[in-house]
Amino acid sequence: GAVVSQHPSWVICKSGTSVxxxxxxxxxxxxxxxxxxxxxxxxxxxxxxxxxxxKATYEQGVEKDKxxxxxxxxxxxxxxxxxxxxxxxxxxxxxxxxxxxxxxxYFGEGSWLTVV
Amino acid sequence: xxxxEQNSGPLxxxxxxxxxxxxxxxxxVSQSFFWYRQYSGKSPELIMSIYSNGDKEDGRFTAQLNKAxxxxxxxxxxxxxxxxxxxxxxxxxxxxNTPLVFGKGTRLSVIA
Numbered sequence: 001g002a003v004v005s006q007h008p009s010w011v012i013c014k015s016g017t018s019v020x021x022x023x024x025x026x027x028x029x030x031x032x033x034x035x036x037x038x039x040x041x042x043x044x045x046x047x048x049x050x051x052x053x054x055k056a057t058y059e060q061g062v063e064k065d066k067x068x069x070x071x072x073x074x075x076x077x078x079x080x081x082x083x084x085x086x087x088x089x090x091x092x093x094x095x096x097x098x099x100x101x102x103x104x105x106y107f108g109e110g111s112w113l114t115v116v
Numbered sequence: 117x118x119x120x121e122q123n124s125g126p127l128x129x130x131x132x133x134x135x136x137x138x139x140x141x142x143x144x145v146s147q148s149f150f151w152y153r154q155y156s157g158k159s160p161e162l163i164m165s166i167y168s169n170g171d172k173e174d175g176r177f178t179a180q181l182n183k184a185x186x187x188x189x190x191x192x193x194x195x196x197x198x199x200x201x202x203x204x205x206x207x208x209x210x211x212x213n214t215p216l217v218f219g220k221g222t223r224l225s226v227i228a
Contacts, residue, residue: 006159032213043204043220044160049213093159097213103148103165105208105216110159 002026004096006108013084013115021079021111023050023094029074030096034105035067038091050077084115119145120207122219131228135192137203142186145207145217151179151190152204154221160204164190195226 005024031052036044049057056069068080092111098104119142129135148167152160166172166179178191206216
């Protein structure tokens with residue numbers, strides 16, 4: 001079964017509105033989660049690292065005031081796209097490192113955002 | 117050099133053939149390597165991970181790592197049409213909880 005749950009799977013919103021995407025680790029705690037964005041026919045680009053109890057770390061070129069990340073608990077990180085515009089339409093995916101033995105990173109199912 | 121580089125393809129092979137996918141990487145992501153398969157519109161699925169020099173086999177898949185050449189590859193034997201997808205190579209650094217860094221992906225088409 002899934003170990004990382006992402007919600008919603010898809011969302012359509014109007015320009016100027018905000019959209020929240022949730023990423024949950026199931027049955028394990030995660031102090032760190034990663035948010036990626038993928039445009040059609042392109043690879044996954046890391047947007048930010050979500051850190052439980054502290055500020056997220058953003059990659060160069062990613063606007064922290066536009067993409068708000070909150071990691072308020074050890075099993076939940078949220079990404080809020082504020083004042084969304086059509087160019088924000090993309091596939092957003094979270095990934096969560098497994099805290100146990102090994103080097104596994106699990107991915108959420110992804111969230112398709114369409115801004116109209 | 118980009119951190120993880122892949123030939124974006126597309127790569128077409130006939131059903132039953134061996135598909136060979138290649139990837140090079142930089143020092144920053146040189147600790148562990150992953151191959152993911154991604155179907156259109158879906159999240160990536162992990163195929164294999166490899167950390168040590170040499171080959172690692174899992175069913176029809178073999179990952180090869182050559183740290184001296186900073187090269188990692190994935191071979192798919194007896195390719196099936198269902199293997200048609202984009203294959204993403206990813207590397208990860210050593211320090212703490214570091215993220216995966218992905219290559220651009222190689223689009224594979226297996227022709228029946």
